[in-house]
Amino acid sequence: MNFWKYSSPQTFYPLAGKMIPVFAVLAFIFGIGGLYVGFFVAPTDFQQGESYRIIFIHVPAAWMSMFTYLVMAFWAGIGLIFNTRLSSMMARALAPTGALMTFLALWTGALWGKPTWGTWWVWDARLTSELILLFLYIGYMSLAAAIDDVRRADKASAVLALVGVVNVPIIYYSVKWWNTLHQGASVSLTRAPSMAESMLLGMLLMALAFWMYTIAVSLMRVRAIIMERERASAWVQELP
Amino acid sequence: MQWGSVSEFLAMGGYGLYVWGSYVVTAVALGVEVYLVRSRARTSIAAASPRATGRARR
Numbered sequence: 118m119n120f121w122k123y124s125s126p127q128t129f130y131p132l133a134g135k136m137i138p139v140f141a142v143l144a145f146i147f148g149i150g151g152l153y154v155g156f157f158v159a160p161t162d163f164q165q166g167e168s169y170r171i172i173f174i175h176v177p178a179a180w181m182s183m184f185t186y187l188v189m190a191f192w193a194g195i196g197l198i199f200n201t202r203l204s205s206m207m208a209r210a211l212a213p214t215g216a217l218m219t220f221l222a223l224w225t226g227a228l229w230g231k232p233t234w235g236t237w238w239v240w241d242a243r244l245t246s247e248l249i250l251l252f253l254y255i256g257y258m259s260l261a262a263a264i265d266d267v268r269r270a271d272k273a274s275a276v277l278a279l280v281g282v283v284n285v286p287i288i289y290y291s292v293k294w295w296n297t298l299h300q301g302a303s304v305s306l307t308r309a310p311s312m313a314e315s316m317l318l319g320m321l322l323m324a325l326a327f328w329m330y331t332i333a334v335s336l337m338r339v340r341a342i343i344m345e346r347e348r349a350s351a352w353v354q355e356l357p
Numbered sequence: 358m359q360w361g362s363v364s365e366f367l368a369m370g371g372y373g374l375y376v377w378g379s380y381v382v383t384a385v386a387l388g389v390e391v392y393l394v395r396s397r398a399r400t401s402i403a404a405a406s407p408r409a410t411g412r413a414r415r
Contacts, residue, residue, distance in 0.1 A: 348405035
């Protein structure tokens with residue numbers, strides 16, 4: 118099978134249409150499973166009581182906020198270098214969902230911080246760099262929307278997206294590099310997770326749910342963008 | 358399972374406001390996003406349909 122043929126909007130549009138229900142169903146299944154494990158299987162935390170259950174959306178949203186940014190910058194960069202239409206559309210489609218994930222990470226973080234630290238917000242390295250990520254998403258979307266010529270908007274916003282990539286490792290390592298109020302990673306690639314197995318399972322299921330959700334919604338949005346940009350082309354007119 | 362009753366579940370050990378404040382806002386935000394994306398997709402298809410462009414040409 119030749120995957121390259123799906124790199125044009127014309128061939129990708131129907132493929133995306135077929136993939137959306139698959140990812141939507143997966144998001145739903147993982148979400149139900151994750152909520153069940155999170156609320157009915159995972160035990161009460163011995164230090165934080167029930168407030169820790171915010172983790173089941175806080176950590177997945179925070180992971181997706183960073184991961185989505187990297188994917189968005191990747192597609193924006195590919196669009197900038199190779200001038201491929203679909204890549205830039207993918208980057209644009211990912212931005213609003215990435216911004217939403219960032220907002221949710223900050224929002225749930227504030228609601229978790231109040232009972233745990235006694236404050237909604239502190240200007241700590243982790244929180245501040247995540248806030249900067251939200252501003253990067255908003256800046257990317259504003260810049261792209263502010264330029265009338267679509268291809269120029271894609272290019273200018275791609276440069277902004279690529280420069281902003283430097284912020285992602287800063288967020289990730291902020292809890293190691295600086296003394297922060299935010300706790301260190303409970304799950305990392307280099308050592309065993311420091312949490313109960315059922316808590317970890319609930320968190321991973323919710324992370325998968327958020328991941329599948331992001332893919333499904335971004336595919337829906339990229340289809341809308343394809344339709345908006347290609348409405349005058351022959352293949353759109355021949356669609357059933 | 359650690360919940361004796363529904364009210365105990367809703368109270369979340371005294372952290373109900375924080376836990377449900379997180380979950381409800383997340384659910385509403387995702388719901389609104391899906392709604393907005395769907396309406397954007399519908400609008401884009403309607404604008405691109407041959408009949409719509411036909412009207413525009415006339």
